[in-house]
Amino acid sequence: xxxxxxxxxxxxxxxxxxxxxxxxxxxxxxxxxxxxxxxxxxxxxxxxxxxxxxxxxxxxxxxxxxxxxxxxxxxxxxxxxxx
Numbered sequence: 021x022x023x024x025x026x027x028x029x030x031x032x033x034x035x036x037x038x039x040x041x042x043x044x045x046x047x048x049x050x051x052x053x054x055x056x057x058x059x060x061x062x063x064x065x066x067x068x069x070x071x072x073x074x075x076x077x078x079x080x081x082x083x084x085x086x087x088x089x090x091x092x093x094x095x096x097x098x099x100x101x102x103x
Contacts, residue, residue: 037048086095 034048037045086092
């Protein structure tokens with residue numbers, strides 16, 4: 021959803037970093053990689069330390085959800101055959 025804004029912000033920052041020279045570029049890359057590693061570790065810790073019932077939760081698949089106003093019988097009856 022915010023991909024364009026994130027990419028633009030990264031490109032602007034990367035352009036400014038390139039003008040700073042090799043040492044600044046190296047520090048930028050190391051900082052970004054450390055942030056990535058820190059985020060991955062925190063997500064794994066959260067995954068390991070949460071209850072199993074919570075870990076299994078996800079957003080519902082809208083393609084398999086029964087639409088509002090449609091009865092269970094109609095929804096699960098299968099496709100209607102129009103001859």
